[in-house]
Amino acid sequence: MSDLLTIADKTFSSRLFTGTGKFSNSQNMRDAILASESELVTVALKRVNTTDLEDDILTHLNHSSIHLLPNTSGVRTAEEAVFAAQLSREALHTNWVKLEIHPDPKYLLPDPIETLKAAEILVKEGFVVMPYIHADPVLCKRLEDVGVQCVMPLGAPIGSNKGLKTLEFLEIIIAQSNVPVIVDAGIGSPSHAAFAMELGADAVLVNTAIAVSQNPIEMAKAFKLAVQAGRMGYNAKLAPIKQTAEASSPLTSFLNA
């Protein structure tokens, strides 16, 4: 009856991955992440403060259910990304890395060329590589070919909360992928997360939509339920879309009999 997600050597009950950015304070962040029941939480290396242990983000995320996923946010080239990944492996004692390379300061969109280059190097160095990329089906296959453990195509520009604007391409990516597909960026509401799961995504990563909500803890719970709902809907098989109506109530003829 289990419906677990496996990535590399880890198995997850929750298909909702979260992040640590944009929360108003660390306590809020911790409470929301625990409420989400997320088991994989991404953290930017920059935010890891190894000198001031009191306020360090890691202290707040030190919980048995949470695996930390350092990301390379802020780098602009493959070389910088590889270096950041190596640093994070040292600092956080994990060989998992969310590979994010975005040279573009305005839209923060990922660079396909540098991402493939860095992925190839990092895989060889023994990293579990989770690349954040455009919803480009060909790029996804090439990343799979160099040995990444999943692909993380974007739904919409990061922080836009616009939902699955790349729908046509996510469908292709999901149809042809041999590694888990995790929709990352753009998911702005629980219904977006449920929709991604209904399409057959293996997981979603949500950060902004929880962190900037008026009530992050409640919103975290909402996303938890939405991801479960979408996954259950996917497993139970959705009803097909029809062009003509079909009444669910049978027509009563007795009034005209």
Next chain:
Amino acid sequence: MSDLLTIADKTFSSRLFTGTGKFSNSQNMRDAILASESELVTVALKRVNTTDLEDDILTHLNHSSIHLLPNTSGVRTAEEAVFAAQLSREALHTNWVKLEIHPDPKYLLPDPIETLKAAEILVKEGFVVMPYIHADPVLCKRLEDVGVQCVMPLGAPIGSNKGLKTLEFLEIIIAQSNVPVIVDAGIGSPSHAAFAMELGADAVLVNTAIAVSQNPIEMAKAFKLAVQAGRMGYNAKLAPIKQTAEASSPLTSFLNA
């Protein structure tokens, strides 16, 4: 901490209303409806078989948590609808009625003129009237003016599973309604239901999408969670949609320092 929905004299914990059509058999129907935790279940008068008690739909729905909502499905005029409502009040000992008048045999879309006419009569006769209508904001106000207890605008043609195709108008209806707004028809997946709740709908009615799923019980649970998720998201206030990206991970500058 409660977030209950009140219609007329009844209070509901669940904002997922369901129907009884299209299930493969009565046991399946009963199990799915109980799994959905729905407290208001619509039933076509035609399906109520008062002579054959063994197989009667009412036997299967005889559960303390379930309120039956007879509908007038199959009628084509106000006169027929009023007669059907009177019959159902006799048969089911309830003054609640879901008013459905669709002269159109192909798309089963509701008739605005006959619906308003019947609503006015039925309200005067003491019915709690829940009209199924096009997502027409002016019609909703007129129905409210004659005393209906809620409005039930459609999201898409019934049985189409297309979702909230009337979005622009549902937003207006929700913004200006003084009675509960229940999105009815067209909801084909859990994410559609969550989306309706995020918009501020008070409840949704789902039938086809549960009944024709490969696993109606699992799908019923999925809708239950999705409605909860959407409502929680609405209550916690969704993050705004942005035109430019905003990284959730702060940019790290140390690599270039």
Next chain:
Amino acid sequence: MSDLLTIADKTFSSRLFTGTGKFSNSQNMRDAILASESELVTVALKRVNTTDLEDDILTHLNHSSIHLLPNTSGVRTAEEAVFAAQLSREALHTNWVKLEIHPDPKYLLPDPIETLKAAEILVKEGFVVMPYIHADPVLCKRLEDVGVQCVMPLGAPIGSNKGLKTLEFLEIIIAQSNVPVIVDAGIGSPSHAAFAMELGADAVLVNTAIAVSQNPIEMAKAFKLAVQAGRMGYNAKLAPIKQTAEASSPLTSFLNA
């Protein structure tokens, strides 16, 4: 080779109907309307100034190619609409009337009940009735039954420029209508107008999008071409939408031979 549109006793070469509101001045309005080559131009009775002939809107629209279509904009009931139509017949010597009844001051959405009531009266009084209505397929059929000469369903709230947000219902209306279908309200760009025509609409009515453009004359020409393009596309039959790709260029195998 002609592809003319007939409504009542008039035949139109142009399927672009226009309006006279919101232009910065009367000269601008006249020039844009002539540039659009529109042959049916709606005018609010209020704007007809029969006492000040110098600045009267009618002077500017006195052109052999232009038929004036008085509208009842501003009325809130059937009774007011009938009175307005009678006044306009007197003032403008035409029995054509665009029937607009919107009690709602904020969204200016049409009232289905009052519109049907007024249409029935006006048809009996010999008017050519062109009703502006919600994209409600059942209402369209009822209006057809009482003898209107066309139906004018809205694409989106008037002045919103959002395009064909009622697509699902316009398709049904077009499929089942026996009178011309003219998409009115919401058309904000030439592509919206082309799209309406591709769906099989018989004409579109555009006002705001031309009048408030930075260059109304150029925009009027753009709409003229877009309506022609959409109609030609409809007549030539659009290519079907496909789920898998099909290259238009044949795959070359010679490189691998």
Next chain:
Amino acid sequence: MSDLLTIADKTFSSRLFTGTGKFSNSQNMRDAILASESELVTVALKRVNTTDLEDDILTHLNHSSIHLLPNTSGVRTAEEAVFAAQLSREALHTNWVKLEIHPDPKYLLPDPIETLKAAEILVKEGFVVMPYIHADPVLCKRLEDVGVQCVMPLGAPIGSNKGLKTLEFLEIIIAQSNVPVIVDAGIGSPSHAAFAMELGADAVLVNTAIAVSQNPIEMAKAFKLAVQAGRMGYNAKLAPIKQTAEASSPLTSFLNA
């Protein structure tokens, strides 16, 4: 007056580029392309039959207004693409090339890595490179950096006729590009082409939608007008989208005075 498009050393009056695939016969193809008034026509190298001059596609396209644009359709790597481009330069006496590299036989989506690699080589070899790519804003900038003369992002999978499914990203590409942006693939109807132009695209490339229409010549004219309409709408500045209605007809108060 003039609103010309310049790419490398050529100037175009028409912003509609076309292709030669999928037509039922060569005469049909020629007539449709002439009717479209397209000045840049892409042709797959494979279709150029230099031995059988009678039926050769080039004979049919030998017209003073038409510039041929050989494409590399069918290649799967940068190396193959460079070779194909060199062959086409020999055969067609042009240094222009539409760079298409799609290793994926099902969806025919372009490979970002190989495309950038080939573009860099071809630019150095003196080609005017027009790359067909995913609507990836970062890739577009990188291609611009290596010296391509335009970018050709896709609207939807080739041959799908689904329109501008990559809208969110086309907007970004157009906003930040320093070379012309030509929307290629997915444009299935005149309204799609008009929409691309309204967004600010510099041109569109249409093939399937014209070739497989029931009446390719009429459809070609429809696209010609639609591209003009969209461009004129863009130049005249579209009216903004509004959330609340604004009547174009002023409210008449006289009936209530």
